[in-house]
Amino acid sequence: MSSFAVGILAGTLCTISFIPQIVKIFKTRQAKDLSLITFSVFASGVFFWFIYGIMIKEFPVILANGITLVLVAIVIAAKLKFG
Amino acid sequence: MSSFAVGILAGTLCTISFIPQIVKIFKTRQAKDLSLITFSVFASGVFFWFIYGIMIKEFPVILANGITLVLVAIVIAAKLKFG
Numbered sequence: 001m002s003s004f005a006v007g008i009l010a011g012t013l014c015t016i017s018f019i020p021q022i023v024k025i026f027k028t029r030q031a032k033d034l035s036l037i038t039f040s041v042f043a044s045g046v047f048f049w050f051i052y053g054i055m056i057k058e059f060p061v062i063l064a065n066g067i068t069l070v071l072v073a074i075v076i077a078a079k080l081k082f083g
Numbered sequence: 084m085s086s087f088a089v090g091i092l093a094g095t096l097c098t099i100s101f102i103p104q105i106v107k108i109f110k111t112r113q114a115k116d117l118s119l120i121t122f123s124v125f126a127s128g129v130f131f132w133f134i135y136g137i138m139i140k141e142f143p144v145i146l147a148n149g150i151t152l153v154l155v156a157i158v159i160a161a162k163l164k165f166g
Binding site: 003006007009010011012013014015016017018019020021023024025028030031032033034035037038039041042044045046047048049051052055056 | 086089090092093094095096097098099100101102103104106107108111113114115116117118120121122124125127128129130131132134135138139
């Protein structure tokens with residue numbers, strides 16, 4: 001397996017991983033056990049990966065982190081809504 | 084700000100972000116709102132970033148993802164313990 005393929009697999013897994021958390025919050029309408037600080041700091045980190053992707057002009061980095069940022073923002077919004 | 088510095092900032096934020104979640108679970112002894120699938124899939128993604136780092140021989144990628152993997156594994160263990 002090439003390092004490129006491993007990188008694509010790693011990025012895809014990290015990005016899609018947040019979907020079950022979103023589904024769980026909206027199903028149970030509860031999010032109190034989630035750390036708002038964790039998801040906020042993580043989102044800021046992903047934001048800087050997104051900026052990094054723009055700076056080094058790497059479209060896969062921009063795309064993966066752009067999608068992750070949207071998904072994590074949904075988790076944060078749901079956390080703020082359901083507490 | 085150089086792309087290198089932005090990358091270091093991004094990686095550091097994403098790695099340390101899991102510490103407040105660990106603290107929160109151990110303080111409240113509750114983790115039922117956390118999605119086990121999310122943290123498991125995310126951990127597998129981080130594991131492949133770790134392997135990717137070894138393949139491309141980039142020590143910062145190995146280090147950041149190695150630490151993140153340990154922190155996320157603690158979140159998963161705490162989730163399994165406190166439910």
